[in-house]
Amino acid sequence: MASAAPAGSRRRGLGRPTIADVAALAGVGAITVSRALRSPELVSETLRRQIDKAVRDLAYVPDLNARALASKRTDVLGVLVPSLSHTVFTDVLRGVYDGVDGTKLQVQVGNTRYDPHEEERLVASFLRHKPAAMIVSGVDQTPAARAMLENAGCPVVQIMDVTDDPIQLCIGFRHDEAGRLMTEHLIAQGYRRIAFISGWMSIRSTGRLRGYRKALADAGLTEPCLTHSLSREELTRLAAMSEPGVPPFLEFSRPSLGREMFRRALASAPDLDAVFCNNDSLALGVLFECLAQGIDVPRDMGVAGFNDLDFTDACSPSLSSVRTHRYRNGYAAVTAVRQLMDGSYEGPNVVDLGVEIAARRSTQRCVGDVA
Amino acid sequence: MASAAPAGSRRRGLGRPTIADVAALAGVGAITVSRALRSPELVSETLRRQIDKAVRDLAYVPDLNARALASKRTDVLGVLVPSLSHTVFTDVLRGVYDGVDGTKLQVQVGNTRYDPHEEERLVASFLRHKPAAMIVSGVDQTPAARAMLENAGCPVVQIMDVTDDPIQLCIGFRHDEAGRLMTEHLIAQGYRRIAFISGWMSIRSTGRLRGYRKALADAGLTEPCLTHSLSREELTRLAAMSEPGVPPFLEFSRPSLGREMFRRALASAPDLDAVFCNNDSLALGVLFECLAQGIDVPRDMGVAGFNDLDFTDACSPSLSSVRTHRYRNGYAAVTAVRQLMDGSYEGPNVVDLGVEIAARRSTQRCVGDVA
DNA sequence: CTGTTAGCGCGTTCAC
DNA sequence: GTGAACGCGCTAACAG
Numbered sequence A, B: 001m002a003s004a005a006p007a008g009s010r011r012r013g014l015g016r017p018t019i020a021d022v023a024a025l026a027g028v029g030a031i032t033v034s035r036a037l038r039s040p041e042l043v044s045e046t047l048r049r050q051i052d053k054a055v056r057d058l059a060y061v062p063d064l065n066a067r068a069l070a071s072k073r074t075d076v077l078g079v080l081v082p083s084l085s086h087t088v089f090t091d092v093l094r095g096v097y098d099g100v101d102g103t104k105l106q107v108q109v110g111n112t113r114y115d116p117h118e119e120e121r122l123v124a125s126f127l128r129h130k131p132a133a134m135i136v137s138g139v140d141q142t143p144a145a146r147a148m149l150e151n152a153g154c155p156v157v158q159i160m161d162v163t164d165d166p167i168q169l170c171i172g173f174r175h176d177e178a179g180r181l182m183t184e185h186l187i188a189q190g191y192r193r194i195a196f197i198s199g200w201m202s203i204r205s206t207g208r209l210r211g212y213r214k215a216l217a218d219a220g221l222t223e224p225c226l227t228h229s230l231s232r233e234e235l236t237r238l239a240a241m242s243e244p245g246v247p248p249f250l251e252f253s254r255p256s257l258g259r260e261m262f263r264r265a266l267a268s269a270p271d272l273d274a275v276f277c278n279n280d281s282l283a284l285g286v287l288f289e290c291l292a293q294g295i296d297v298p299r300d301m302g303v304a305g306f307n308d309l310d311f312t313d314a315c316s317p318s319l320s321s322v323r324t325h326r327y328r329n330g331y332a333a334v335t336a337v338r339q340l341m342d343g344s345y346e347g348p349n350v351v352d353l354g355v356e357i358a359a360r361r362s363t364q365r366c367v368g369d370v371a
Numbered sequence C: 001c002t003g004t005t006a007g008c009g010c011g012t013t014c015a016c
Numbered sequence D: 001g002t003g004a005a006c007g008c009g010c011t012a013a014c015a016g
Helices: A019-026 A030-038 A045-058 A064-071 A087-100 A116-128 A143-150 A175-188 A203-218 A232-241 A255-268 A280-293 A326-341 B019-026 B030-038 B045-058 B064-071 B087-100 B116-128 B143-150 B175-188 B203-218 B232-241 B255-268 B280-293 B326-341
Strands: A076-081 A106-111 A133-137 A156-159 A169-172 A194-197 A274-277 A302-304 A321-324 A350-352 A355-358 B076-081 B106-111 B133-137 B156-159 B169-172 B194-197 B274-277 B302-304 B321-324 B350-352 B355-358
Touching: A019 A030, A019 A045, A030 A045, A064 B064, A076 A087, A076 A116, A087 A106, A087 A133, A087 A326, A106 A116, A106 B106, A116 A133, A116 A143, A133 A326, A156 A326, A169 A326, A175 A194, A175 A203, A175 A274, A175 A302, A175 A321, A175 A355, A194 A203, A194 A255, A255 A274, A255 A280, A274 A280, A280 A302, B019 B030, B019 B045, B030 B045, B076 B087, B076 B116, B087 B106, B087 B133, B087 B326, B106 B116, B116 B133, B116 B143, B133 B326, B156 B326, B169 B326, B175 B194, B175 B203, B175 B274, B175 B302, B175 B321, B175 B355, B194 B203, B194 B255, B255 B274, B255 B280, B274 B280, B280 B302
Parallel strands: A076 A106, A076 A133, A133 A156, A156 A169, A169 A350, A194 A274, A274 A302, B076 B106, B076 B133, B133 B156, B156 B169, B169 B350, B194 B274, B274 B302
Antiparallel strands: A321 A355, B321 B355
8 A cells, every 4th residue: 555544553644645645646756746736847747737636636735844844944934023902013014914925925923022031932932933034023132032033044134123233134214213303393393392201111112212302402402291101000000900911011002091191291391382192092192181171282282193003194183193114114024035035135234214204283383384 | 973963964954953962962862852841740850950951052942843743733823813903803812812821822823814715725724734723703714714624623713703603612792782782872872863884894894784773773763874885996096095005994994084984974964963883993083073073972973983992981072882802802712722622611612702882971962871 | 857765853652 | 760663744865
């Protein structure tokens, strides 16, 4: 018998047909089946036809684990993001998915949950599967994770931030510059007492804060009321209030938190005339709080968000924000990965996608300055 | 040499240490290393110590593909969702991730993009990796996908909907009932001319619509203006307007679309007194449109959403919605999976998590009826 | 263009 | 408690 699972065998497969079964049925060698499946052009028309039939008749499905073991490679594109609850990263993922369309690449998403150690574990875990390439978010991997990625032997692209010292290639934008640009926009619109509001500071948020401070300093202004982080007790309280397992960083972008933090900012700096929010959800809350308090936006209070989510233009007044190219970032990362894989990549190893100020009504104090 | 990669070999590994290298260094058999790694309690203290040292010295990392091939199993929990852009499913995923915490299970997410054929492909693809279990969204898999899942030989849980005929086990809630409950709530609040607004109808949306219609019929009311779907041309136009690759269903939940569809509904039924939106984003748009038009909510117009996203309670007026237990659904699915894996599952094979009406100000026409 | 041979790295089986 | 042998299903290398 040519069957792969002789009855007397000490170990049997799951009963699923193997490549040997197909080969036997088609009357060819196993390797020919293998080739017919992966590079049909290398196999003669006749044999290919017989093989295809046998494959169909047996409902043969190649075992990817065996393939990976034998060939030492897979078509898995590992993508690590810090959160799946933030539009920011799901937008990136859409770009990634679109980028791999029509490709052999299989996307596999890992959620680091903003935990560097979880990221490290995931890097190790993904690398064990010998991925075709890796895309990781941010540029602040732990030394261990970085070392693993450097030795991964596959293309590695860092996204959503830039650094002078990428693991291999990084494509993203400068958060400090983004923060600076929006603050300068607010200043240009005549706002002077500008607060920065944030629930939780990721490494990237800190960059935006830096840019905000620089812009203020350059304009000779001071920070009226900087509420950039919640106390530990508040953090715990919020966590307790939420469904078990809801990570704090999600809570920290809630509109209701925006309302609360805006109230606080106003209490400690009653002469506030603008708020730069670390994300659009917080800004939405500020907008509603102004509405509830009868504060006129943009006349008495400028409100700006970050990320330019889909609701910014539907607000009333529409909400100014910082447009980051998240979809494009994901797409570009995959494009680069593919080029790195076939050796055709020729771009620089640091790519800055830039950001744009989406100036809308919520910061339009100077008439005629905004579309 | 006992090394796994003799210099003269025709095929070499990647140079990475193998279990044989560890065994050689520790002076034991390969199998003992294998055991020490997976079931330390079966190996004597002394050997375990030597092995651990060797593992560390060589920075040995087990090859998961080889392990999977030899053992015919993995610790991968495959999770298929129709979208990563909707909070709905990312909430589910949080539940899933929290559920596997402290477990050997490795979550692997697949994005079907609301395409049954893509789902079918993904099912096939995931199953080839011999996952420990699968969690799939909805109950409307293609016959082929269903057949594959039935023969997968691993626990399979369907979520976010219920059916009398699950593949194996399904945990979710009834969308028709959800639609009915919210409509009844609106009726109880004195609204009579209630429109249902939706940009795009998924299978689950259709269920909600069914419930809405039933509630109206039961109350002897008619549908004033049902704008439940966009024309094909509009669909194309919207797609063209958006960034390449932005799937229509995303566009279809935009607040700006809510504004637009509300204007239309109002145009064809000026006596409209309430709007039940298929999701909260649309409802947010309706809220802003009312604000812009000077329509008093809830007095002159009741506005209800669906899903109860995080911004509903921060709106002004706060937005009524249907609370679905997405996080809990993900968590429960994993719990069930784990029990199915060790044979301890004893629940029914259809679990209805139910929904709740989150009654807030935007539908509070009858004073005192809402908290 | 096709087949043969020899593994890929690990876990199962069975014996000690 | 430990180890030797064998095989999981597939593909790289080389020969024809």
